[in-house]
Amino acid sequence: MTYYKEYSQFWVSVDVIIFGFDESKLKVLIGRRQMDPGRGEWSLYGGFVSANESIDEAAEHTLEKLTGLSNLYMRQVGAFGAVDRDPGERVISVAYYALINVKDYDEKQREKYGLEWVDINKIPTLYSDHNLMVEQALKKMRQKIKTEPISFRLLPSLFTLTQLQRLYEAVIGEEVDKRNFRKRIKEMDFIEKTNLIDKKSSKRGAALYRFNNKVYNEDPNFKL
Amino acid sequence: MTYYKEYSQFWVSVDVIIFGFDESKLKVLIGRRQMDPGRGEWSLYGGFVSANESIDEAAEHTLEKLTGLSNLYMRQVGAFGAVDRDPGERVISVAYYALINVKDYDEKQREKYGLEWVDINKIPTLYSDHNLMVEQALKKMRQKIKTEPISFRLLPSLFTLTQLQRLYEAVIGEEVDKRNFRKRIKEMDFIEKTNLIDKKSSKRGAALYRFNNKVYNEDPNFKL
DNA sequence: TCAAAAGTGTTAGATTTACACCCATGA
């Protein structure tokens, strides 16, 4: 503490907006806050940054603790720093959003932390400024999904085009034309048709597709 | 300090990327760092967040102190939190970018703080992770300038279409077609032609335009 | 008189949107 001792210090936390996709709905993982103040209120999951980790790492640790998964897609939303944002103390928080495939996520893990998947359109009032964080995270994600292949982080590794379309619609919040959507998909060589058939979703069965990251890297042109 | 005492606290600073436009170039205001560590290195201007202000306010205060101007356009870039980003101590910094009209900015103020306008394409190595901050700020600004009327924050209140075009080109980093550019401007009713003529830029003289915010708010359709 | 910047329209090509029917299958 040699250089800056005259200045104030703050607690810094991270809050993670975890997006998942299920039943054609975009969902967020929220839980009941486990600590005071605000114990019992609906809240994002978060954690404090500790001295030996970067903010990014703190967010990764939080996410990994919660999901048991690593290498998830995660991006910073921004820093939230209103003086009274936390009802307890002055805490500055950095929000991140992460994408997970709901099927990879262990239900036991979910129950252990008392978390629930909540439809993005039915989010209750959350602790502190967490509603704001979710809103901003969604806005960022909407941008990204049009220009980067992040959809695949929310889907199983094999997916049907209808699933992909429903996901896209859930994220941008409006319906799109099936034929036009598929036309665009066909132009992206890194979205590969397998010869596997999904029989769960329809009687006829739907072709299963796969995202080929190697092909994508050779010609990273994604546009929805 | 009742709730979170077990957790670490951090210094939190703000760093401001101040963009200006002059001589058809996009510029950033940087100076020689006035404090240890890193005294004398090229650096963004920043300041520590204090206990009684939000991060946004801290950024506004920093900017106002530096420029003597208030109500400038400012947006958050994000939080930077690598453990060793600051060579002195662990400091988490939140970067902001601001837009100013170089002509509104008092030269005395600039000299007082030893600041220089540096071409965005000729930025020297800066203190800490400030180069990264500038890069990210520019990326964000590039997005914004296409969909929101922020150009006018970088220009005098009366400007010629050539100035507007040069600014746009400087920000996106490529030249655009004059006729197509002007066609798009004509469609935006909130960019109003005045009957004033600027004689500085050419012998013939160029019509001066003005951004009408009231008209913009009635039909906020901006697209470059 | 000429150099320098201002100002102005048209056309071809590319992209986007709208739209409707047949297919395969399990219940």
Place this chain on the structure above:
DNA sequence: TCATGGGTGTAAATCTAACACTTTTGA
């Protein structure tokens, strides 16, 4: 046999991109 979701192509409309010459005037 029929209800359900899967799959497919074309044409009109819109948007984008390319392109060159005339005007004005101060030096």
